[in-house]
Each structure stands twice: as structure tokens, then as C-alpha cells.
Amino acid sequence: MLRLAIQKSGRLSEDSLNLIRECGISFLSASYKLKTEATNFPLEILYLRDDDIPGYVQDGVADLGIVGQNVLVEAGFPGLEVEGLGFSKCRLSLAVPRAAAYDSIEDLQGVNIATSYPQILGQYLTERGVKANLHTISGSVEIAPSIGLAEAICDIVSSGSTLLGNGLREVETVFRSEAVLIANQNLSAEKKELLEQLQFRMQAVRRARRNKYILLNAPVAALDAVKQLLPGIKSPTVTPLAEEGWVSVQSVVNEDDFWHITSQLKAVGAEGILVLPIEKMIS
Numbered sequence: 001m002l003r004l005a006i007q008k009s010g011r012l013s014e015d016s017l018n019l020i021r022e023c024g025i026s027f028l029s030a031s032y033k034l035k036t037e038a039t040n041f042p043l044e045i046l047y048l049r050d051d052d053i054p055g056y057v058q059d060g061v062a063d064l065g066i067v068g069q070n071v072l073v074e075a076g077f078p079g080l081e082v083e084g085l086g087f088s089k090c091r092l093s094l095a096v097p098r099a100a101a102y103d104s105i106e107d108l109q110g111v112n113i114a115t116s117y118p119q120i121l122g123q124y125l126t127e128r129g130v131k132a133n134l135h136t137i138s139g140s141v142e143i144a145p146s147i148g149l150a151e152a153i154c155d156i157v158s159s160g161s162t163l164l165g166n167g168l169r170e171v172e173t174v175f176r177s178e179a180v181l182i183a184n185q186n187l188s189a190e191k192k193e194l195l196e197q198l199q200f201r202m203q204a205v206r207r208a209r210r211n212k213y214i215l216l217n218a219p220v221a222a223l224d225a226v227k228q229l230l231p232g233i234k235s236p237t238v239t240p241l242a243e244e245g246w247v248s249v250q251s252v253v254n255e256d257d258f259w260h261i262t263s264q265l266k267a268v269g270a271e272g273i274l275v276l277p278i279e280k281m282i283s
């Protein structure tokens with residue numbers, strides 16, 4: 001049985017649980033239960049603080065984990081990463097009070113900086129020849145300048161609204177992060193096999209999320225143009241309609257290209273365009 005550690009409650013929790021469920025793995029969850037067993041896959045789920053996950057996986061207490069790269073690298077175990085999961089995307093940035101002068105990283109020489117990421121920030125500054133005084137605090141970092149604890153901060157930024165709401169201005173991006181799957185490096189052959197099965201499912205789910213199934217009607221004369229726009233996985237499925245001179249085309253389209261392609265399809269004569277979500281996609 002594989003043991004997977006995920007965050008108990010926080011920014012990673014919901015997306016981690018959704019990904020496991022979309023992999024077709026069922027389990028009961030109750031907020032007071034910190035350990036649960038899947039009913040249809042040899043998997044045990046541990047609910048932990050995210051900071052503890054890299055260490056538990058490194059030590060083999062858990063075989064796998066889902067954690068932000070920021071926490072993984074800060075903990076000093078970047079080698080445990082198996083693959084990116086595409087959610088909880090954020091960056092670790094340096095910020096200063098909105099009115100403070102700032103031209104370059106040199107301006108942080110000798111400055112007090114509050115952060116929860118002293119390792120990542122320390123390395124970033126050292127590489128740039130900057131010596132600053134790092135004050136490690138575990139949360140609410142953005143408050144530090146306004147209470148006189150530090151002149152600058154380094155913390156996670158996503159929309160930027162926490163910085164804005166606290167009168168701060170982002171000045172440098174130190175690190176970019178997303179949620180990653182991590183694994184212990186000495187898994188048994190049986191556990192490696194289960195990890196491969198799990199990764200296969202996760203990849204099928206993620207590929208499906210990035211794509212849509214598209215159906216449309218088109219005049220036969222427009223078919224070549226439609227095929228150019230919708231190459232599909234191998235090639236689109238084309239079936240004749242009951243009405244002479246028309247075909248139905250079925251294909252797969254990348255979500256990012258969808259709106260752009262749809263307007264081009266309409267321009268070449270496509271009608272009745274239907275778009276459906278895909279549950280799993282195996283290449």
C-alpha cells in the first residue's frame with residue numbers, strides 16, 4: 001500500500017483531493033480523521049501540515065506527497081520532485097512599501113527582510129552579492145514593514161491583492177512555484193509500480209482537463225478547411241449527415257486555443273458547434 005501525504009487544510013487541500021478523486025480513487029473523508037484508506041486502490045492518505053510533508057517523504061514515513069515547490073525547495077529536498085501538477089501556481093517575491101525608493105536588488109544591501117523562506121531567499125541574495133538581515137517569521141509576513149519589523153518582505157504572491165492591501169509593491173520575483181507530486185527515493189519495486197499507475201492516471205486527468213471534445217456540422221466543401229483547424233489526436237472523425245452535402249466532425253481541441261479556433265470554424269462555414277468536457281484522456 002502506498003502512503004500519500006497531502007495538506008490537511010489550506011491552499012493545496014481541495015485541488016489535491018479533487019485530483020485523487022478524478023483519478024477514480026474513492027475514499028471517505030471526515031475533517032477529524034487524519035488518515036484514510038482508499039476503497040478501490042492500495043492507497044492510504046495522510047492529512048498533514050504542508051511544511052512537514054517533504055521531511056516525511058524524505059524519511060519514508062510517507063511514500064508520496066503533494067506539496068508546493070516553494071516548501072519543497074525551502075525544506076532542502078528538491079530531488080524528491082516527480083512531476084508538476086499544474087495547480088497552486090504562485091511566486092515568491094520581494095516587496096517594499098509602496099512609497100519606498102527601489103531601483104535594483106543592490107538597494108536591499110544591509111536591509112531587514114521578513115520572510116518564511118530564509119533558505120530560498122538567502123541563496124537568491126547570495127548569488128547576487130547582496131547581504132541582508134533575514135528575519136524568519138511563519139506567517140502574516142506582509143504586516144512586517146507596517147509594524148517596524150522589517151523594511152522589506154519576501155512572501156508568496158498570486159493575485160497581488162495581499163501586497164496591495166498592505167501598502168506593498170512587488171520588486172523582484174525570487175522563485176516560481178506550483179504543486180508537485182513528490183516521492184521517496186527508495187521505494188520498493190511494488191510501490192514503484194503503484195506510483196507509475198497513479199502517475200498514469202494523474203496524467204490522463206490533467207490532459208483531459210486541458211482539452212475539450214468538439215462536435216460540429218459543416219458543408220462537405222468546407223471539410224478540408226475544418227480538418228486543418230481541428231487535427232485532433234490522430235485525425236478528426238467525419239460522418240455524413242442525413243442531409244446531403246453535410247458532415248458531422250468530431251475532434252479534440254486544446255482549451256487555450258478553443259475560442260480562437262471556434263471563430264475560424266464559423267468563418268469557414270461550420271454550424272451547430274457543441275463542446276463537451278473530457279473526463280480522461282489517454283494518448
Ligand SMILES: Nc1ncnc2c1ncn2[C@@H]1O[C@H](COP(=O)(O)OP(=O)(O)OP(=O)(O)O)[C@@H](O)[C@H]1O
Binds near residue numbers: 009011
Ligand atoms: N495565494 C496563493 N495562490 C496560489 N497558491 C498559493 C497561494 N498561497 C499559497 N500557495 C501555495 O499553496 C501552499 C500552501 O499554502 P497555505 O497558505 O495553505 O500554507 P500554510 O498556511 O503554510 O498551510 P499549513 O497550515 O498546512 O502549514 C503554499 O506553500 C504555496 O505553494
Ligand SMILES: O=P(O)(O)OC[C@H]1O[C@H](OP(=O)(O)OP(=O)(O)O)[C@H](O)[C@@H]1O
Binds near residue numbers: 139140162
Ligand atoms: O497575492 P494574493 O492572491 O493575495 O495571495 C498571497 C497570499 O496568499 C497566501 O496566504 P493565505 O491567504 O494562504 O494565508 P496564510 O497566511 O494563512 O497562508 C500567501 O502567504 C500570501 O499572503
Ligand SMILES: [Mg+2]
Binds near residue numbers: 049050051
Ligand atoms: Mg505551512
